[in-house]
Amino acid sequence: MTADRNEPGVALRCVDLHRYLGQDEGRVHVLRGVSFEARTGRVCAIVGPSGCGKSTLLYLLGLLDRPDDGSIWIRDELMSNSSDLDRTAARGEHIGFVFQFHFLMQEFTALENVIMPMRKLGRLAEQAMVERAHGLLHAVGLGEKTARLATQLSGGEQQRVAIARALANEPAIILADEPTGNLDQRNSSLVFDLLTRLAKENGQAVVLVTHNSEIANRCDEIRAMRDGEFIS
Amino acid sequence: MSPTLRIAFRFLTAKKRAMLMSLACIVLGVGLFVVTQATTSGFEEFFIKTILGTNGAIRVEDRIQDTIRTMEAGGGGSGSTFQLQMKEGQKYIEGIEEPKLVIDALHQFHNVAGVSEVLTGSAILRSSFKSDSVKIFGIVVENHLMVSELGKQIVQGSIDDFRKTPSGALIGKVIADRLQLGVGDSFILDSAQQSRRYRVSAVYETGISDIDKERVYLQLPEARSQLKKPTGASFIQVNLYDKDRANEDAAQMQDVLHHGVRSWQVREKSWLAAFRALRISSAITVSVFSLIAALAMFNTLAMIVMEKTKEIAILRSMGYTREDISGIFIWQAAIVLSIGTFIGWVLGAAVTYTVSRIPLPITGIFKTDTFVVQWSIWHYVAATVTAVVMVMVASLVPARRAARLEPGDIIRGTAQ
Numbered sequence: 001m002t003a004d005r006n007e008p009g010v011a012l013r014c015v016d017l018h019r020y021l022g023q024d025e026g027r028v029h030v031l032r033g034v035s036f037e038a039r040t041g042r043v044c045a046i047v048g049p050s051g052c053g054k055s056t057l058l059y060l061l062g063l064l065d066r067p068d069d070g071s072i073w074i075r076d077e078l079m080s081n082s083s084d085l086d087r088t089a090a091r092g093e094h095i096g097f098v099f100q101f102h103f104l105m106q107e108f109t110a111l112e113n114v115i116m117p118m119r120k121l122g123r124l125a126e127q128a129m130v131e132r133a134h135g136l137l138h139a140v141g142l143g144e145k146t147a148r149l150a151t152q153l154s155g156g157e158q159q160r161v162a163i164a165r166a167l168a169n170e171p172a173i174i175l176a177d178e179p180t181g182n183l184d185q186r187n188s189s190l191v192f193d194l195l196t197r198l199a200k201e202n203g204q205a206v207v208l209v210t211h212n213s214e215i216a217n218r219c220d221e222i223r224a225m226r227d228g229e230f231i232s
Numbered sequence: 233m234s235p236t237l238r239i240a241f242r243f244l245t246a247k248k249r250a251m252l253m254s255l256a257c258i259v260l261g262v263g264l265f266v267v268t269q270a271t272t273s274g275f276e277e278f279f280i281k282t283i284l285g286t287n288g289a290i291r292v293e294d295r296i297q298d299t300i301r302t303m304e305a306g307g308g309g310s311g312s313t314f315q316l317q318m319k320e321g322q323k324y325i326e327g328i329e330e331p332k333l334v335i336d337a338l339h340q341f342h343n344v345a346g347v348s349e350v351l352t353g354s355a356i357l358r359s360s361f362k363s364d365s366v367k368i369f370g371i372v373v374e375n376h377l378m379v380s381e382l383g384k385q386i387v388q389g390s391i392d393d394f395r396k397t398p399s400g401a402l403i404g405k406v407i408a409d410r411l412q413l414g415v416g417d418s419f420i421l422d423s424a425q426q427s428r429r430y431r432v433s434a435v436y437e438t439g440i441s442d443i444d445k446e447r448v449y450l451q452l453p454e455a456r457s458q459l460k461k462p463t464g465a466s467f468i469q470v471n472l473y474d475k476d477r478a479n480e481d482a483a484q485m486q487d488v489l490h491h492g493v494r495s496w497q498v499r500e501k502s503w504l505a506a507f508r509a510l511r512i513s514s515a516i517t518v519s520v521f522s523l524i525a526a527l528a529m530f531n532t533l534a535m536i537v538m539e540k541t542k543e544i545a546i547l548r549s550m551g552y553t554r555e556d557i558s559g560i561f562i563w564q565a566a567i568v569l570s571i572g573t574f575i576g577w578v579l580g581a582a583v584t585y586t587v588s589r590i591p592l593p594i595t596g597i598f599k600t601d602t603f604v605v606q607w608s609i610w611h612y613v614a615a616t617v618t619a620v621v622m623v624m625v626a627s628l629v630p631a632r633r634a635a636r637l638e639p640g641d642i643i644r645g646t647a648q
Contacts, residue, residue, distance in 0.1 A: 055644070064549060065640030085553060092551015099643065103546040107242035117550040119235040165550075177643075 010073075011094075011172045011205035012038040012061055014080075017070035019056055030056045032228040033070070038173060038205040043196050045208045045216040048225035054209040055177055057225070061207060062095050062175045063087040075172060092121050096166030096204075098195065100178035103162070104150035110137055110161045111146040117168045136164035140194050156187030163195050167202070174199050174206045180215055188212065236556050239547070240563030243536060250532035251564075255572045257525030258619055262576025263583060264521060265615035268514040270584040273611070274604040276507035280475075282598040283500050285381030286438045288348075288469035289478045291499070292334060292485065293492045294324035324492060331465040334489055338470060343481050346378025346471035351452060353459035353466075355423035357403075359411040366407060366448045368423065370455020379471040382436060382449070389415035389434030398454055400433035404444035408435045421448070424460040439599020503597065515614070522619045526626035529568065533561050533630035537637075544634055545642035558635035565627030573616050580615065 019031040030053045038044055038061075046054045059065040061072060063079055072080040074094050079087060096117075104113050114133035118124055124132065137146050140160040142153075150158060159179060166174055179195060180188035192215050199206045208219060216222050224232040244251055328334055331349040338347050351370035356363055373395045377383050383391050387405060394400040401421075403413060413419060418431045430450070438444055456462055470485075472478055478495035486493040497504065537544070544557055588605040 059640040059643065062549065064545075064643065065638070088548065088551055088553050091549055095549075097546070097549045099546075101542075103542050105239075105242070105543055105546070107245060116235070116239075116547075119238070120551045120556070169551075 009039045009041070010037050011040050011075060012036075012207070013073045014057075014061060014067075015071045017057065017060055017067045017072070019053070019060060019065070020068050021056070030228050031060070031067070034225075034228070034230060036061070036223065036230070038207050040172065040205050041200055041203045042220040043199065043206040043208060044221040044223060045210055045219035046223050046225060047210060047213070047216045050211075052225045053228040054225055058175050058177050058207065058209050061173075062097060063091050092117065093169060094172045096169065096171040096174045098159070098162050098166045098174065098176040098179045100181040104153075104158050104165075106150050109147050109149055110142055110153065110157075110164075113150060113161055114164045114168050117165060121169050123169070133164070133168065136167055137161070139198060140164045141190075156183050156191065159183060159187070159191050160194060163191065163198070167198055167204075170202060170204075172204060174204050176206065176208045178209055178211065180210065180212055188215065192218065234559075235552075236559040237563050240560045240567060243540065243560060244564055244567060246536050246539065247532050250528065250535065251568055254525055254528040254532055254623075255568050255575075257521055257528055258569060258572025258623065259576045259579055261518065261520075261522030261525050262573050262615045262619050263579030264518040265515060265618060266577065266580025266611050267583045267587065268518050269511065269611040269614065270580070270605040270607065271587060271603060272507065272511040272514050273608065274588075274606040275598075276504070276511065277606050278600060278604040279503060279507065279598050280496070280500075282439060283496055284471075284475060285385070286440060286443055287496070287499065288379045289472040289475050289496050290470040290482050290485065291494050292328065292338070292468040292470065292489060293466075293494065294326050295329060296486075296490045296492060297323045297325050328465045328468060328491060329463070331468060334468055334491060337489055338468065338485065341481060341485065343472045343474055343477055344470055345473045346375065348372065348375035348379045348469045349452070349465040349467075350376070350469055351455045351459065351461055351464070351466050353423055353455070353461065355421045355448070355458070357407065357411065357448060358420040358422065359413050359417070361412045362410075364407065364411060366403075366421075367446050368421065368455050368459060369447050369449045370452040370459070371449055372452050376449075376469070379469045385436040385438050386434045387437045389432065391434055394433035394449070394451075397431065397433055398451055399428075399430050400451070401430040402434050402436050402449035403432055404447055405435055405437040406441060406445035407448070408432070410445070421458060423458055426458070426460075428458055437599060439595050439597070441596050515618075519618050519622075522622045525572070525619065526622035529565055529623050530626040530629060533564065533627050534633070536564070537561065537630045537634045540634075541637060541642045544637050545639040548637075548639040554635040557637075558631040561631035561634055562624070562627060565623055565631075569620060569623050573619055576615065576619070577612055580612070 015035045017031050017034045020027055021030050022028050034057055036057070046057065048054050060067050067080055070080065071078060074090050079090055105116065108116070111133050114136055115129050118129040118132065134143070134146060137143055140163055142157060142160055145153065145157065150161070153161065174195065176195060180191050183191060196206060210216050223230050335347050335349060338344050348371060353368050355366055355368050357366045373391065394402055408414065411419070413432050415432050415434060418429050420427050420429050450458065472481060475496070479497055482493040482495040547557060584605050587603045590603050591601060592603050594600050
């Protein structure tokens with residue numbers, strides 16, 4: 001199967017993805033021929049019961065894992081069979097991640113956490129990176145706490161730093177795995193609003209895995225999964 | 233500063249105590265390596281200096297007589313026989329029959345700094361107190377000072393007095409103590425069925441007890457007369473500009489002079505081997521500290537890798553490559569290693585200096601009143617190379633393990 005390279009607005013596409021997890025008798029067919037696409041400027045929620053393969057799909061789309069079969073295109077480039085180095089470079093340039101447990105680097109300040117992906121990409125000068133990180137932290141409401149270590153921030157604040165970090169390199173795609181799963185209702189709403197607003201402002205495609213139906217209902221598109229397949 | 237180095241600096245604080253343990257072991261490993269090498273090399277160097285100062289770099293000894301065996305070959309018939317000459321081996325004729333010719337030939341070697349002919353023979357030394365067997369060494373003072381440190385080894389009296397007095401003698405400190413002789417005292421030497429009286433011009437001390445208890449230096453003409461050896465020499469002592477070339481020069485001299493020629497390395501083979509073994513064994517012993525440092529580093533980094541798997545996953549998700557991840561851990565080892573090595577150098581230098589001030593009277597194979605140390609940059613280089621190899625090899629394993637981690641597995645919670 002081939003992708004339509006000229007189709008506008010498609011940031012991410014996957015076709016007929018299969019993924020098995022475990023070994024021998026414990027081997028499970030987690031994804032059973034999933035096809036999906038994410039468009040720029042739109043927020044798509046993937047919902048479904050635990051173990052249905054939502055997160056597995058997200059990690060495949062984010063090139064953190066390799067499919068057993070099927071194809072993944074990031075923008076117009078086929079990435080499912082590419083080398084580890086190419087996949088790593090694509091992650092740094094085109095994809096921003098937000099995880100449920102935010103995974104901030106504890107020994108670094110909020111500002112340094114946001115600068116970290118920019119330093120690796122090396123697109124900006126040091127001063128420009130610092131200014132951009134300040135701007136992003138200001139945008140997520142943490143302009144006064146840039147110098148705080150990750151350990152000195154609340155859970156909601158840490159997740160907002162993680163969002164700023166995901167946006168740091170202006171990626172085309174934001175992948176969020178239960179970004180509000182560890183937050184109370186007020187912080188959940190705040191984080192979701194931030195993520196969608198900033199992504200839409202920058203014309204980024206957002207793919208969100210969530211159990212929270214209220215959050216899902218506020219997305220542009222909802223795709224439901226069951227037993228490794230999309231049912232809607 | 234590279235992003236990986238920046239991260240490595242921060243990760244160092246994750247296991248402060250374990251890292252300090254590694255650091256301490258590196259400091260001890262490098263520092264003690266330097267100290268042991270400085271002391272063992274110091275004593276070895278001092279020993280070499282002592283033997284060069286007493287017996288010279290090279291000794292030309294007995295003349296070689298090639299023996300030729302002639303054998304008849306052929307069918308035994310008349311007219312078809314021929315003779316085959318074969319070298320059968322070497323025989324030595326004691327002493328040097330024509331020392332002047334040999335000395336002239338020795339002066340043709342560019343590396344030769346000085347030459348002294350020596351005539352030796354056994355004698356009984358009788359003082360008013362008691363008598364003892366000694367060995368007479370007949371020398372020309374000026375020549376012998378060119379091939380030895382005899383002038384610096386005088387502890388009582390003066391070499392000038394010996395030079396000016398035909399009946400003057402230089403005796404070793406052990407002989408002087410044993411026979412209760414001092415400068416100006418007279419004694420009798422019995423040898424070759426004649427007895428002569430001599431006066432102690434000076435007492436020398438080399439520190440080598442075998443020399444100090446045995447050698448009595450006389451002026452060469454006096455020795456010839458005393459030993460009834462009007463011509464020839466027992467050996468010729470040679471000093472070289474470059475002592476380390478003694479083996480090569482000795483081989484060349486033997487070919488040219490047809491005399492047995494032995495370098496200081498050959499003469500003192502056993503002692504030099506013992507010093508080398510001591511130096512290597514002490515290096516191996518103190519390298520245990522570097523080995524412990526390496527194990528501590530391995531353990532610390534392995535723990536950090538286990539604790540930082542989520543951070544590794546997030547770095548990989550940001551675009552950090554496997555090489556970047558392993559680089560973070562290699563940098564950590566390199567930072568601790570650099571700090572530890574530097575402190576180790578300082579510790580090594582400080583302890584070496586302190587040790588060199590410790591009183592330690594030694595006589596027997598040489599004479600010293602303090603620990604002898606050698607200051608050499610190569611001790612620091614060797615200590616550093618040992619620590620670097622051990623610690624970096626040990627850090628490669630956890631670093632590679634970190635690089636192999638799959639971010640998807642970590643986030644899913646199934647990383648091995």
